[in-house]
Amino acid sequence: MMGCRNRSVSCLKFVALIFLGLFVSVGCAGLKKGPKGAQPPLVQVAPGEEGYPVFTDDMDFQGLEDALVQSLAYYSRMPESRTFAFGEDRYSLRTMVRSAVALLYAIQDDPSPETLSRFIRKNYHVYRSTGQDGEGAVLFTGYYEAELFGHTERTDRYRYPVLTRPDDLVTIDISTFPGVKVEGKRHLIGRVTTSRKVVPYYARNEVGDGSTLLDRTEPLAWVDNAVDLFFLEIQGSGVINMDDGSEMRVHYQTKNGHPYRSIGRYLIREGELTKEEVSMQSIRRWLEENPDRRQEVFNYNPSMVFFKEETKGPIGCYNVPVTPQRSIATQKRLFPACGVAFITTEKPSEIRGGEVTSWKPFGRFVMNQDTGGAIKGPGRVDLFTGHGDEAEMTAGHMKQPGELYFLVLKPSVR
Structure with missing residues (x-):
């Protein structure tokens, strides 16, 4: 075609x-x-x-x-x-x-x-x-195909992992369970504990930049900018320009099951930005100028996205x-x-x-x-x-x- x-x-x-x-x-x-x-x-x-x-x-x-x-x-x-x-x-x-x-x-x-x-x-x-x-x-x-810079291995420059689906993440189709209904939902995402209970999957504030999940998943790549990686999750797809000159296209695979919350709304609530001036660019500037509060702001959004590699565009x-x-x-x-x-x-x-x-x-x-x-x-x-x-x-x-x-x-x- x-x-x-x-x-x-x-x-x-x-x-x-x-x-x-x-x-x-x-x-x-x-x-x-x-x-x-x-x-x-x-x-x-x-x-x-x-x-x-x-x-x-x-x-x-x-x-x-x-x-x-x-x-x-x-x-x-x-x-x-x-x-x-x-x-x-x-x-x-x-x-x-x-x-x-x-x-x-x-x-x-x-x-x-x-x-x-x-x-x-x-x-x-x-x-x-x-x-x-x-x-x-x-x-x-609007949304766009994000652009990042990465490497196949972790280095001093490339420190932030682009994660694929962890092996302990489970998806439950609740429609297959007779008499079970959750308003507005067909699937639940969670993990199985050592006591064989299904509980919600880890929220962002429990895993930080994602490095604590590395025993459960292999990173597709390591990128050099935490803000770029966060916005990649919001956009859902992107192109990683690899250190060797090649390109890697990544696309949404699944998420951790927690609801999406806008960090722009959080910055307005905290008095850091006004409603009129909030844009992706103004949020990016604030994050880059306030690295000591970056993870605090990221953690306001408990949702995390996991990616897969694609050969085609978004x-x-x-x-x-x-x-x-x-x-x-x-x-x-x-x-x-x-x-x-x-x-x-x-x-x-x-x-x-x-x-x-x-x-x-x-x-x-x-x-x-x-x-x-x-x-x-x-x-x-x-x-x-x-x-x-x-x-x-x-x-x-x-x-x-x-x-x-x-x-x-x-x-x-x-």
């Missing part, structure tokens, strides 16, 4: 036909109603209604093609019976495939915003996130590579996996002295291909900004308002 990156129309049509062929045996792309209850995370909006967007895209379509093909790869692994929730409505797997394929075809000739918007209005149902306030308000943040929670500026992370159970989405928010328009001084609005088609521990509720979206200084700058400062929409092909469209 990677051959499609040269925007070969015949290649993309070939891919599309393959995916359509995989699902010709699936029943008609019908719509089913889900259970009614509290306000759903998505509500349908029609052209002309308040909240219906103008479908403009601020980028060329190369990255969107890549992201669409990755979503199709995910759907090819799903059972034919799989359905996807759009608020109170449910759509078949075949409808999700056709929704992605139709958009893939539509963008081949670089349509004008007016042409593409007409195509969407005619062929797609549009659902709007109810947001944080029930009225569609969504907060957008992988989303649905086991497909995420695409810079075209993949978003949302709360997994609320929105359709790998679905076609459209966002409106703001991006940096001017950067001075390492700070974003102004923002400008934009609209963009994206794919819902990831999730994150801090991304909760219908009013939160994380945009993957890519790799490098600009990606880090954008992700570190992004706390912008916006709106989130999901698109699904109308069942009547053939």
Whole structure:
């Protein structure tokens, strides 16, 4: 599939036909109603209604093609019976495939915003996130592929271990235990004690920089900066530039089971930073200027992430590579996996002295291909900004308002 990156129309049509062929045996792309209850995370909006967007895209379509093909790869692994929730409505797997394929075809000739918007209005149902306030308000943040410097062995410079899953960490699927329910959870993570009891796994304050776990796991690498390593855990993936000139890509494998807590919030509570000035860059500066309090701040977040080595770039929670500026992370159970989405928010328009001084609005088609521990509720979206200084700058400062929409092909469209 990677051959499609040269925007070969015949290649993309070939891919599309393959995916359509995989699902010709699936029943008609019908719509089913889900259970009614509290306000759903998505509500349908029609052209002309308040909240219906103008479908403009601020980028060329190369990255969107890549992201669409990755979503199709995910759907090819799903059972034919799989359905996807759009608020109170449910759509078949075949409808999700056709929704992605139709958009893939539509963008081949670089349509004008007016042409593409007409195509969407005619062929797609549009659902709007109810947001944080029930009225569609969504907060957008960004995440990026972190960059670190490392070595295969511990040295005076490279002292901080990038850990893989410890051998005493166990994951329990509680859904397999009759009559056992934990609200909002399917899995529990812990360890087995010498008295054969399962207890929570070690929190960050119990293991420090992770060195105390070295008898239970092998480090993938040793890096030279504790702050970089902490932010690697938050981002979930990164590139380690090794001392011998090679690169190692690492990706989230599992975590210790403790909840994520924002150290930015802790620094605000302690009076070290104000809410207005908190960004990844300001937090990084504070940590570097206050090394004696660094571990105290780190320990406020009891969650720890363990990594695995990957040959490809960042992988989303649905086991497909995420695409810079075209993949978003949302709360997994609320929105359709790998679905076609459209966002409106703001991006940096001017950067001075390492700070974003102004923002400008934009609209963009994206794919819902990831999730994150801090991304909760219908009013939160994380945009993957890519790799490098600009990606880090954008992700570190992004706390912008916006709106989130999901698109699904109308069942009547053939």
